[in-house]
Amino acid sequence: MSVLRAVVFDLDGVLVDSEPVWEEVRRGYVADHGGRWRPDTQDRLMGMSTKEWSRYLATELIGGMEPREVAEGVIGQMIRRYDEHLPLMPGAREVVRRLAEDGRPLGVSSSSPRTLIDHVLDEMGVRDLFRATLSTEEVARGKPAPDGYLTVAERLDVPAEECAAIEDSSNGLRSAHAAGMRVIAVPHPRYPPDEDALALASHVARDLNAITPRLLDQIADKPRP
Structure with a gap:
């Protein structure tokens, strides 16, 4: 048995x-930095590690940014959102x-x-x-x-x-x-x-x-x- x-x-x-929060925060971050969110972006991001999604946002959606900078910015916003409401x-x-x-x-x-x-x-x-x-x-x-x-x-x-x-x-x-x-x-x-x-x-x-x-x-x- x-x-x-x-x-x-x-x-x-x-x-x-958290997926709706992740989507809202990352969408906003991409828009604030002059990038373009694609129709399949959320599906692609689900399951990616921090290194993977920050590289994708930095190079594929925004351009001209370092992945580490993107990761720090997005994660900082996520912590603030969780502090407001989990x-x-x-x-x-x-x-x-x-x-x-x-x-x-x-x-x-x-x-x-x-x-x-x-x-x-x-x-x-x-x-x-x-x-x-x-x-x-x-x-x-x-x-x-x-x-x-x-x-x-x-x-x-x-x-x-x-x-x-x-x-x-x-x-x-x-x-x-x-x-x-x-x-x-x-x-x-x-x-x-x-x-x-x-x-x-x-x-x-x-x-x-x-x-x-x-x-x-x-x-x-x-x-x-």
Whole structure:
């Protein structure tokens, strides 16, 4: 009998409804610096590491700026927005506490920079419930590569095949699946994942309230897509 012994969360779009904030802040930053936002920009940015998206904004959308300058400006605005209001997804605190109380070690693998990961988990009051947290800026490749999820599994001391990942985006779903994890998709209504990425999920949940220890046990023995 297979067992899912650990759970790894994405952050943006899963625990915090940050994608609309990221889009608004980066759109505004590009416009303020004379750049042009493209129709496919938001889809391209989802799952990128800080190094990747700042380079894309600096070179592809704006021009004449250094990626580090872009990253510092955007991240600074994100922190200020979070200080004003942290837009948690419904059931975010509850699902973390529910799975932690069940005894499974928890991790985070996020494309957000380290400072925002720590800020969100502190504001949620759940940082001490996570055994391992990682920003994809700390590994060689961001999502859809599996590097982040594989590293978190290693830090949890649990094989990736015995971990469940909770994701919302196309690149996040691809990343967790490539790592060998069972993936639970919680699609964001405004930014739904591509159908081919959604097909990689072992289960599609309507919201975080649907994710329980019993659900993890139910999907453990299902064949991986």
